[in-house]
Amino acid sequence: MRLSNSIHHLPALEALMEDEAFQRIMGFQASLFQSFAPELAKEYNNMLEKLKKAHPELERNYPNNDFFTVCGPKLMVSVSLPHKDFKNLSYGLCAIMALGDFNPDAGGHLVLWDL
Numbered sequence: 001m002r003l004s005n006s007i008h009h010l011p012a013l014e015a016l017m018e019d020e021a022f023q024r025i026m027g028f029q030a031s032l033f034q035s036f037a038p039e040l041a042k043e044y045n046n047m048l049e050k051l052k053k054a055h056p057e058l059e060r061n062y063p064n065n066d067f068f069t070v071c072g073p074k075l076m077v078s079v080s081l082p083h084k085d086f087k088n089l090s091y092g093l094c095a096i097m098a099l100g101d102f103n104p105d106a107g108g109h110l111v112l113w114d115l
Contacts, residue, residue, distance in 0.1 A: 029095040
């Protein structure tokens with residue numbers, strides 16, 4: 001579902017999305033996805049286009065290379081409780097990247113409970 005951020009955070013998120021370095025990261029992730037899984041990238045693109053047709057109010061963050069829509073002003077940070085995604089694409093991929101100074105002893109862990 002589409003989430004929204006606080007009006008107070010939106011300017012910072014928009015500035016981040018306009019930042020050249022961040023755009024390069026997104027482009028790099030999209031290029032890797034298209035290079036290593038071209039058919040899956042096409043499938044993702046087709047699904048996103050169908051979703052956009054069904055919900056014209058939705059916007060793609062980067063129309064030319066946006067496969068992972070959880071990045072951007074609408075959905076910037078992903079946090080969830082342990083759960084199972086029975087409707088997820090079982091053979092799908094996602095891009096996860098830690099930004100900034102990363103100290104694994106202080107947090108920022110990716111925990112795959114079922115594994």
